[in-house]
Amino acid sequence: MATRIRSDIELKLVETAIDTLPGGEFGNGVPDIVVREGHGGRVWDESGNEYVDFLLGSGPMLVGHSHPQVLDAAQAQLVKGTTFFANNRQGIELAREIVAAVPCAEKVRFVSTGTEADAYAMRAARAFRKRDKILKFEGGYHGMSDYALISLAPKRPGNFPQGVPDSAGIPRSVQSEMLVAPFNDIETAQALIREHHDDLAGVILEPFQRLLPPVPGFLEALRETTSEYGIPLIFDEVVTGFRLAYGGAQECFGVMPDLCTLGKVIGGGFPLAAIAGRADIMAHFDRNLVGDEGFLTQIGTLSGNPIAAAAGLATLEILKRPGSYERLFRTGQDLMDALTELLKRSGLPAQVVGMPPVFDVVFASGTMKDHRDTLRGDAEMLKRFNSLLRERGILKGHSKYYVSLAHTPEDVRHTIDAWASALEELSKTVEHKNRHPKPL
Ligand SMILES: Cc1ncc(COP(=O)(O)O)c(C=O)c1O
Structure with missing residues (x-):
């Protein structure tokens, strides 16, 4: 060869x-x-x-x-202006499409990267639950924030639920804000949620973790136990969104989280990502609904960029075709x-x-x-x-x-x-x- x-x-x-x-x-x-x-x-x-x-x-x-259709959509916007830091038609229409397609999505907030989406999803869970700790799964990738880099892919894993930072430069204090469980181990995850429920703001996972499909019953058990305690369940669908099915992993596996994060496919090759989910949790992005105390600050220069949204919409149109x-x-x-x-x-x-x-x-x-x-x-x-x-x-x-x-x-x-x-x-x-x- x-x-x-x-x-x-x-x-x-x-x-x-x-x-x-x-x-x-x-x-x-x-x-x-x-x-x-x-x-x-x-x-x-x-x-x-x-x-x-x-x-x-x-x-x-x-x-x-x-793809010619994606290029046409991006080029049509390109000549009209490249970013506005304001609502634009493409972004609004993309949000509508996400709400229509993704089971848990009642409201959508755009950001530029999956890292941001995951960091804000965790913040939204904290704002909603008024608690600090997040449970994640060892080996689960949720971008590059300090929190996400706890036990991203440890070569020398510790004892659950103690996480280990997977990068230099992570404040020691972050370690204690994250609990770590083994993926696909229903008993351990449920036991940790039960033991720590009163400190937990949320549980985040990739429903299909890196290459590992969930074992039957795993996602359902997480759904059940988090619901029992009113703890938001966050699916990181940056990879799986619009990929495992049009409605993502939540459609593919038939388990609906409270929040999800999307990225990659929804930007059609341009920088765009989103947090989507239950209206009462997403309400924390709206000061008018939750007041100063509950308001979650989130601003991004390129959030909802119209070229990315146009390319994303064109990509979704192609994916929606039968077959x-x-x-x-x-x-x-x-x-x-x-x-x-x-x-x-x-x-x-x-x-x-x-x-x-x-x-x-x-x-x-x-x-x-x-x-x-x-x-x-x-x-x-x-x-x-x-x-x-x-x-x-x-x-x-x-x-x-x-x-x-x-x-x-x-x-x-x-x-x-x-x-x-x-x-x-x-x-x-x-x-x-x-x-x-x-x-x-
Ligand atoms: C599951 C998952 N979440 C989050 C991210 C971070 O996304 P980004 O690279 O856009 O920050 C990635 C990136 O590959 C990912 O695979």
Whole structure:
């Protein structure tokens, strides 16, 4: 299979990036590629190499890059002005669409990033409950706020419910405001909620945590126990919103939270995110409804940006077409099945984890139901596999394949060929003690 060429232009850009950016990158962990453009399910780097793109801008490009309808919508707004810091038609119409689509959404507040949305959702829960502590799940990603970085992905996890900060620079005091539970462990989560209910402002989770689907009954149990104590349940749907179903994970799994956060898809590739949920909790964003005492301060220069909202609306229109989700899930399932089969044949201890729109390989055997299980995955082997795939024209993040509506059967075939070739190479170079190769 063809290997990547590196043009002088791209190498110079990488050099400049190393000189000017910490780690030579924007903070996304992919410093050795400079992407020039993207169309449909493919991207090209500055050297002209073409890739089937499963990075998808870390998820927003669910309908593919440069979709003509999304570009038209954004361009139509672009010539009328780019930001107003005022209500605008696109933003209002997008809010209406979110309220219509997402089961828990009675009101919507726009921000620019998922990080902000999650931080404000936690603040809204605190304002509503007049308590401070938030329960989250180990390995759950809720953006980059101090609170969210407690036990984001600890390599050396502590004892539940004590969290550990996953970054330098987090005030010690934040640690004590967060309680941490193991994902998919109904008994522990319920016991912690019962024990701490009087201190808890809210419970936040990714209903599909990173790659881990919820075990049957887990979300329902959380819903039941939080409702019992009147504690707001927050679904972080920054990834799952409009991806697992038009109404997000709450529609897909049939469990309705009190609040949710949205991002990625709703901005159509532009910076836009939202907090949505029950009117009585969202009322804290409205001083007229809750007075000075209950008012939650939230202002953002670009919140509800009209270009992002126009692109988001166009994206949702495409997703709403009959058959969109069936096609997305079919493409993802075909990929997952093919990868599972190839891994089996390779004899490497590995499995495919996730759901058709978002999945990856974990190089470990055994059940994968929480963050600690995923730590058994051989991270070095995954890194090597990703790098072999990059050489074979597949672009993805560290630990996720994002599938899009734009991925074609040809993209799927190319990906499967690349997997087969990369696994062959990986098997040659990796001596694994548990390896039992089967004939190809
Ligand atoms: C589940 C989840 N929540 C929140 C965020 C943060 O979103 P943003 O990167 O827009 O701040 C992410 C980002 O990937 C995410 O995956």
